[in-house]
Amino acid sequence: QVQLVESGGGSVKPGGSLRLSCAASGFSFNDVYMSWIRQAPGKGLEWLAYISLTGITISYSDSVKGRFTISRDRAKNSLFLQMNSLRAEDTAVYYCAKEGRTYFDHWGQGTLVTVSS
Amino acid sequence: QSALTQPAAVSGSPGQSITISCTGTLSEIGGYDYVSWYQQHPGKAPKLIIYDVNNRPSGVSNRFSGSKSGNRASLTISGLQAEDEADYYCCSYTSSTTYVFGTGTKVTVL
Numbered sequence: 001q002v003q004l005v006e007s008g009g010g011s012v013k014p015g016g017s018l019r020l021s022c023a024a025s026g027f028s029f030n031d032v033y034m035s036w037i038r039q040a041p042g043k044g045l046e047w048l049a050y051i052s053l054t055g056i057t058i059s060y061s062d063s064v065k066g067r068f069t070i071s072r073d074r075a076k077n078s079l080f081l082q083m084n085s086l087r088a089e090d091t092a093v094y095y096c097a098k099e100g101r102t103y104f105d106h107w108g109q110g111t112l113v114t115v116s117s
Numbered sequence: 118q119s120a121l122t123q124p125a126a127v128s129g130s131p132g133q134s135i136t137i138s139c140t141g142t143l144s145e146i147g148g149y150d151y152v153s154w155y156q157q158h159p160g161k162a163p164k165l166i167i168y169d170v171n172n173r174p175s176g177v178s179n180r181f182s183g184s185k186s187g188n189r190a191s192l193t194i195s196g197l198q199a200e201d202e203a204d205y206y207c208c209s210y211t212s213s214t215t216y217v218f219g220t221g222t223k224v225t226v227l
Contacts, residue, residue, distance in 0.1 A: 035216070044120065045155070045163065045206050047216040059214050062118065095162060102210050103153035103168040110162060 002026040002106040004096050009111030016086050016115070022079040022096030022108055029077040033099035036070060036081045038092040039110075046092075049081070050099065086115045121146065121207055121219035128225040134195040137222045139207030140188060145217055147188035151210035154183055154192045158203045167192060194224070202226045 008020040020036070035050040049060045049070040058070055069082040079096050091114050097104035122140040129135040139146065139154075146152055152170045155163035165174055167183035170190065180195045190209070194201055207219035 037218075044221040045157075045208075045218040047208070047218060050216070061215055100165075100168065102149075102151035103165060103208070104155070104163075105165050105168070105174065107162040107164070 002098060004098065004106060004108035006094060006096050006108045006111040009094065009113045011114045011116065012086055013117055014087055014115055017082070017084045018086065018113060020081040020083065020094055020096075020111060020113070022081075024077045024079065024096075024098070027098065027106075029072075030074045033101075034070075034072060034079045035097045035099055035104060036068075036079075036094060037097055037104070037107075038090075038094045038113075040089070040092040043092075048094075051079070083113070086113075088115050091115050118211060118213060118215060118217045121209060121217055123205075123207060123219040123222045125220070126223045126225065128227055129194075129197045130227045131197055131199065133197050134193060135197060135224065137192045137194075137205055137207075137224070139190040139192070139209075139219045141190075141209055141217070142188055144213070145209035145211040146185065146190050148212055149210050150185065152183065152185055152190040153208045154181075155206045155208065156201075156203050157206065163206065197226055199226050 003025045005023045036048040051070045067085045071080045093110040095110045096108045098106040154167035157163040170185045171183040205222045
């Protein structure tokens, strides 16, 4: 069965960096787009970025463009999110999600990122 | 990209039907048949319940149905059950080759 397991969350000071990972299994990772989506405490869902099968096509939301970088390792079936210049408003649970073309058909359990001084 | 607009809360009694609206613009909902809906119980990851406006993934109850007219999409839950109490989010692909979620709706079963 499809499994997505995020890791790398934690506490960081404003201006700091963090790298999130998502280990994928149970499906052909190299055949699907992948996305990162976050949810601030008590708030709604916010799509952040997606990456194509080969990594050539990438798209970001305006809120993270220039600060966050999505990437994937096809050999290790892993998705990453490098987060730089972190702000308090980046505090959220971060989910990786498998795309079913135009929707997100499987989600990980999420990893919490807290940005605070 | 602004979030799609959903009512903050909708409620209904067991057995009733409720409808959640999701309003956007021609840049997302009105321009593409790529609206999806997600159900999220407290402390859990979201779960896909409708994709491409009105398609249900395997295993999702047929009590959930979706539709779209112009720049507005809707999710209808018929035969409301206690387990349907959750947050619901719409989502659309956009003309900027991004995705945007709705503001979310809390469904309460009275």
